[in-house]
Amino acid sequence: MGRAAGAAAGLARRLAALVVVMLAVSVVTFLLLRLLPGDPAVSIVGAENATAENLARVRRDLRLDRPLPVQYGAWLWGVVRGDLGQSYQKNAPVSSLIGAALPVTGELTVIALLMSTVSVPIAAVGLRRRGGPLGRVINVMPLVLLAIPTFVLALLMIWTFSVWLDLLPASGWVRLSDSFSSNLRTAVLPASVLAAGNIGVLTRVLHGEMSSTAQQDFVAVARAKGLTMGRIVRSHILKPSLLPAITVLGLQVGAMLAGAVIVETVFAIPGIGRLLVESIYQRDLLTVQGVVLLVACVYVTMNTLVDVLYGILDPRTRRVGTHG
């Protein structure tokens, strides 16, 4: 009973912290957008159509002529009621724009995360072949993956797999609801690019952790018992080495959302990243605020989940959490 109450209190604390973080993010986003140079009204009507009357009307419609606290308060009140507002530029509710884009980015992220699991066998092989040519390649590979800028990697993949090998489409997106196979074909390249950095980080972390674990006494005991290196890696080294990787994975979800901005733009994919970029260019303030709030929410939630998962997988941290 006491443990359950403690867990509930811990969860409540986390949720409260989540709300505070979201509020802070919303305030910062709101202020930053207002500080951006450029007049949303000019962006909306276009320089060639700009008249004093048009600009004044748009500012009035967008309530940009009201004090900032009033603008923010009105938006926040809407958010509390589940209304992210209406995109003036796109003539559509922000929630529906996000609703259309989120499954796309979500699918890409999930595929990329699944692809990222390849880091586990790579790191394991790297450990077993440590010192050999393959081990050295695996040691360097994460650095290469992390060093290549996302847009360069995206273009390299397009030229290799679309133009040269003619295996996959160079750009575009077929929704899952339209065709499963076509959807997968359009998802493979962008998800691979999205996963590349993640694979680099995870392989690097896992490789380091596994190397460190391999120095532990219990591994020496296992060796002395005559277990093969493969079995030792699978049964004794991998599990304790996965814990830091889980933390990294939580952080990498945020990185992947950031990467989606580039990947979705290059591959012309109608996801959250492209919606965000276009909305910034168009000074579609409410859509930007909505998307940033969502991304922050996902990021914070993921990291909260990782913390919880960490506690479940590692009893030591659970005890610290309970007492702390």
Add this chain to the structure above:
Amino acid sequence: MSGGQLTVAVEAEPTGWNPLTDPCNEACSAVRNAFFEPLVDYDAGGAVKPFVAESITPNQDGSEWTLTLRAGVTFSNGAAVTAQAISDLFTMLRGEGSLVASRLAGLSEVVVSDPLTVTFKLAGPDTGFADQLTTIPVFDPTAAAADPGAFSSSPVGTGPFVVSSWDRGSQLVASRNSSYWRKSASGVSLPYLDGITFRFIPDEDARLASLEAGDVDVIQTLRESTVRRAGEVTGVVVESFQGNQSTGGVFNTAKAPTDDLRVRKGLTALLDQAALIDVLGGAGISEPATQHFARSSPFWSQAAADNYTISDTERGTAWLKEYIDDPARSDGKDPGSPIQVEFNCLPDPSLTEMSQAIQALWQQTGQVEVKLNTLESAAHIAAVVGSDPDYAGSFQVACWRNGSQADPSTVQTNYSATAGNPANFHNEVDEDILSWFEAAKRETDRATRAGYFQRIFARVDERAYFYYLGHTVSALGALAAGQCVGRVDAARWERRVWPPERRRQMAGGMGLGMTCG
């Protein structure tokens, strides 16, 4: 031979397709022209000809224009294009919230005479009114008023295609308008194609790669470097068009030191036009520009070309020296001290290279210190447009696309009073220019009218409001016929999708939908 689909990749998508409320750039026009048509259009010789309208006739002084509609033309929703619909449409276009209201400021009244005849009554003579109509898309005002949001996503015009679906950020699928009114010379109902899928691929490299990979049949670009690269790809045919637009810049006459003519002319003269066109990837592709119009335009002026001094370091240095040594120089600095100029441009890779080249050229004589400001599009435009009430802009020099395909009468506001006018980017008012615009409105003789515009743009160059580099190449790259067998019938590709007489208009973003019909 009919049928088939075409996939066309364009660089950007607009926020919506409603001509009333949604701005539309060149990429957008290439798509939007599949749904909308004008009442009148230009023929190959540049003369106004009826299009959705059957005829248009001005009265003696051009203050009234009587337009007769074709019988039997319908909007894509089946509603008839009647005189009343056109009257309602223009009431809407002139109303609050319309982006094109300023272009129709001279229109006082639209009178319906019979079901197919309307008379446009103007506040005064305007012999260019029919030219203005070429820029106004015809759409169903009832549908636009009933649900503006839905109309913006699925517009109702008279064009050869209708929107089947629009997946924002990805693609728009247009299908054949089964009730389209035009027929080919041999009597075949247009359009030939069953549909066009427009894909929005902002990245130039990815768009070109999509063409090479065969994911799309046609790509659109405004980037000279892409035009060049597309031309080097085996199996890709490039059709390019150079209209009146040119890469260049605008000087702010409301800010020192560019408020001084000597500085504007000096900075322009120091530019190496050929080198800068080369930096943009346009060498051998982009024609050097000297004024608002291209040499092929009836409004091109030899006097303007004579007034335009570029690639002349000696004269540029002399003009700048005169300013630098002037004790009453407008920037208030000591005589002899260098001129300090801020140059605004966009964060596009080729434009960044161009900005750096311009900086080097201006600084080469030691007379000018240049600070480069790289601004994202919205900030860049806002710096040029300025803000209420003077709209003077905060820039000194900004890279800008000059010129337009529209009739010169449409750009009068770019030269009108600055206070309360966001459209006068250079911020100087020349009374002669305004009087020539007014005279051109009253002039019924086309050649004399063109003469007024030639004088206007000669004066514009004399006052050095703008600098011009190379004319903007608007191009379509397409897979050659051989690679399109099975995707688009080769014969149709050659004879119908790409009839030579329409290629230029296609490349100009002026009728992709029509051409594909």
